[in-house]
Amino acid sequence: MTSENCTLWSNMADCARLSGCPFFQDTLSNMPSMSESYKRKYCRGDHTACARYLVLDALGSQHVSGDLFPNMEERARALIAANER
Numbered sequence: 001m002t003s004e005n006c007t008l009w010s011n012m013a014d015c016a017r018l019s020g021c022p023f024f025q026d027t028l029s030n031m032p033s034m035s036e037s038y039k040r041k042y043c044r045g046d047h048t049a050c051a052r053y054l055v056l057d058a059l060g061s062q063h064v065s066g067d068l069f070p071n072m073e074e075r076a077r078a079l080i081a082a083n084e085r
């Protein structure tokens with residue numbers, strides 16, 4: 001593996017929030033049927049596109065609701081915009 005490949009791989013590393021994330025730990029009361037696919041795409045792929053991660057990073061964990069799933073980026077961005085005013 002070249003150093004360039006290593007850099008690309010490191011950009012797709014596991015999300016740093018895995019161990020404490022209710023979505024990844026399957027502790028949300030209403031897990032979506034696509035949850036395993038989302039985990040591959042976001043939690044073990046590109047966490048910077050995850051709606052939960054975006055809200056957590058911008059506003060803090062108290063703003064991450066139990067029905068906000070990784071694929072809801074549009075909702076996350078609207079929530080962030082509303083709270084940054």
Ligand code: SF4
Binds near residue numbers: 022044056
């Ligand atoms: S990518 Fe999103 S859902 Fe997955 S562990 Fe990180 S914050 Fe949680």
